[in-house]
Amino acid sequence: MSLLLISPLALPLGLGALLIARPGLPLARQRWIGLTGSIAVLGAALGLLAVTADGRIAATLIGDWPAPYGIVLIADRLSALLLTLTGALALAVSAHLWLSPTAADRAGRHFHALFQLQLFGLAGAFLTGDLFNLFVFFEVLLIASYGLLVQGGGAERTRAALHYVVLNMIGSSLFLLGVALIYATAGTLSLAHLPDRLQALQPAQAPLAGAGLLLLGGAFALKAALVPVHAWLVPAYSAAQAPVAALFAIMTKVGVYALLRLFALLPAADSTLGTLPLPALIAIGALLTLSVGALGVVAAPDLRTMTANLVLVSVGTLLAGIAAGTTQGIAAGLYYLIHTTLVTGGLFLLIEAISWDRDRGPWLRPSPQPPAAAWLGPLFLGGALAIAGLPPLSGFVGKAWIMDALQSAGRVSATPHPGWMLSWALLLGSSLLVVVGLSRAGMVVFWQGAPAAAPSRRPPPLPPAAALLAASPLLVLLGGPLAQYLDATALQLRDGRAYVAAVTALEPIEPTESAAPAPTPDRADHGGRQ
Amino acid sequence: MVWLFAGSVGLLMGCGTYLVLRARGFSVALGLMLLTYATNLFVLAAGGLEVGRAPVAGHGNPVERMADPLPQALVLTAVVIGFAMTALVLVLILRALSDLGSERVDAQRGGEEQ
Numbered sequence: 247m248s249l250l251l252i253s254p255l256a257l258p259l260g261l262g263a264l265l266i267a268r269p270g271l272p273l274a275r276q277r278w279i280g281l282t283g284s285i286a287v288l289g290a291a292l293g294l295l296a297v298t299a300d301g302r303i304a305a306t307l308i309g310d311w312p313a314p315y316g317i318v319l320i321a322d323r324l325s326a327l328l329l330t331l332t333g334a335l336a337l338a339v340s341a342h343l344w345l346s347p348t349a350a351d352r353a354g355r356h357f358h359a360l361f362q363l364q365l366f367g368l369a370g371a372f373l374t375g376d377l378f379n380l381f382v383f384f385e386v387l388l389i390a391s392y393g394l395l396v397q398g399g400g401a402e403r404t405r406a407a408l409h410y411v412v413l414n415m416i417g418s419s420l421f422l423l424g425v426a427l428i429y430a431t432a433g434t435l436s437l438a439h440l441p442d443r444l445q446a447l448q449p450a451q452a453p454l455a456g457a458g459l460l461l462l463g464g465a466f467a468l469k470a471a472l473v474p475v476h477a478w479l480v481p482a483y484s485a486a487q488a489p490v491a492a493l494f495a496i497m498t499k500v501g502v503y504a505l506l507r508l509f510a511l512l513p514a515a516d517s518t519l520g521t522l523p524l525p526a527l528i529a530i531g532a533l534l535t536l537s538v539g540a541l542g543v544v545a546a547p548d549l550r551t552m553t554a555n556l557v558l559v560s561v562g563t564l565l566a567g568i569a570a571g572t573t574q575g576i577a578a579g580l581y582y583l584i585h586t587t588l589v590t591g592g593l594f595l596l597i598e599a600i601s602w603d604r605d606r607g608p609w610l611r612p613s614p615q616p617p618a619a620a621w622l623g624p625l626f627l628g629g630a631l632a633i634a635g636l637p638p639l640s641g642f643v644g645k646a647w648i649m650d651a652l653q654s655a656g657r658v659s660a661t662p663h664p665g666w667m668l669s670w671a672l673l674l675g676s677s678l679l680v681v682v683g684l685s686r687a688g689m690v691v692f693w694q695g696a697p698a699a700a701p702s703r704r705p706p707p708l709p710p711a712a713a714l715l716a717a718s719p720l721l722v723l724l725g726g727p728l729a730q731y732l733d734a735t736a737l738q739l740r741d742g743r744a745y746v747a748a749v750t751a752l753e754p755i756e757p758t759e760s761a762a763p764a765p766t767p768d769r770a771d772h773g774g775r776q
Numbered sequence: 777m778v779w780l781f782a783g784s785v786g787l788l789m790g791c792g793t794y795l796v797l798r799a800r801g802f803s804v805a806l807g808l809m810l811l812t813y814a815t816n817l818f819v820l821a822a823g824g825l826e827v828g829r830a831p832v833a834g835h836g837n838p839v840e841r842m843a844d845p846l847p848q849a850l851v852l853t854a855v856v857i858g859f860a861m862t863a864l865v866l867v868l869i870l871r872a873l874s875d876l877g878s879e880r881v882d883a884q885r886g887g888e889e890q
Contacts, residue, residue, distance in 0.1 A: 381854075392864060405883070407868060416796065419811050426822035426847070429847065430822040
């Protein structure tokens, strides 16, 4: 079990180090190595998915240092799910690079090394069991993403990268300040030990710990690109090369994952900390984000900016579900997260293929149709239906589930979710705007202008983009089992006792099979009553 | 001493924020450095501010007279990461200076077809 936990970290790190040490390797071999790394992460993630499917939690100690001092890697259903998503997306992007005649990885010498390090950072962020290592892995994936973003050069990319780096450095400072406040008051940074400690804080320390938790919420909101700290996303994603932007589709989800873990730490209302307004603040931010993103989709002058704004809309939508705080809301948000990560990744790749040989590139101005419009058109239509949330594709299922969750959260809970009707209005209104924006884009690109001449050079490959978009009907077909799995995931996250038991059961030197439920600390189910 | 320490951290943080908001390449880099320093000092203080504690137990220092080692380890990591990030920002600012022809971080030039 520990091998499964360590390999998604060790393999990309090792392959990345190899690629840095041998920068002169032929591109074909670098691409093979990149593909190997992606397959390794996906394989290990599927293994973890199988191990954790029955509710068990896999945990291991790096170097066998005992739990409060050592580094804990831990995978519950949520971690395994997001790691699988990362692996699937990385595999599609690697396959895209592998099949491309003239691809993004020609521009810089270290593209594949940075790609592997990005995978290392992503896997680490999903598997780590304490707040400080979460910070470290955030920095790893950010440093790699800075490098990937500027691949290819150009003034637009440099400006976007500069803003991205400066904003994220400020975000990292906030993260670290929050971590320091929490350590100073609670005395631990382990995600398993924190809930108990935060529940039983001295009254004098409670305000400081609350400030720390809110600072962490701010830092994670920046990573997830919530309004008002969303401004870095659209320039960065629209400036990045298509495969990079497709891989970045998972990056905002790291912020969402961190927010989910943070929500699980919040103590119950009867503790000295009281009720923190964090979920409510995130819910308001989410609604603003999806409104701003939808306006951006309509206003976008080119296809890449439009897709970047679609990322904003989807982050807002899924966080609106998650911030409702109920099991149903979290499950619905996770369903939408899977859907949107794969579909926006596919759209970024598809848009590269559309603008490849088009006279006006990605710009939404009349021009002859792109070559191979007979293939590109239906794929764009499918992607647009999925991301706008129209039946019969997965966006519709996800949105309907989120809206249902918002309504029942507003009806049932003692402290009603502020205005589920307003949420419904904004969700439906933003969907309408997205439909308008995507229809306009499709009409300009595919219906205006004469049929194109034969392509002058070999176009980018379509199968990886098509595979990512095909995930949408698949998510609908597998809706039943997936919904059960996500419900169980949300329950496990809100309960939290198994997570604590898995860490306390970890004894150094002993084999990990002893991770059977050990004496559970006597502990109220704080997560269930936030 | 607590007030002195807290005042210094606050001053560093304030100066850093001011410099970052000036939105010129060099000021932003300096501001980010000050913010990083302030954050690192803050993390160090998270273990409690006490004078005369041994950094390492043993060698005649009982465990009770030992400083909290965890914030020190955290700060060490954060210093290394902050150092790398500062180097990266400086490179990017130099690159932006040559690509955009201006020191302002929001300079507009090139890249956009109209």
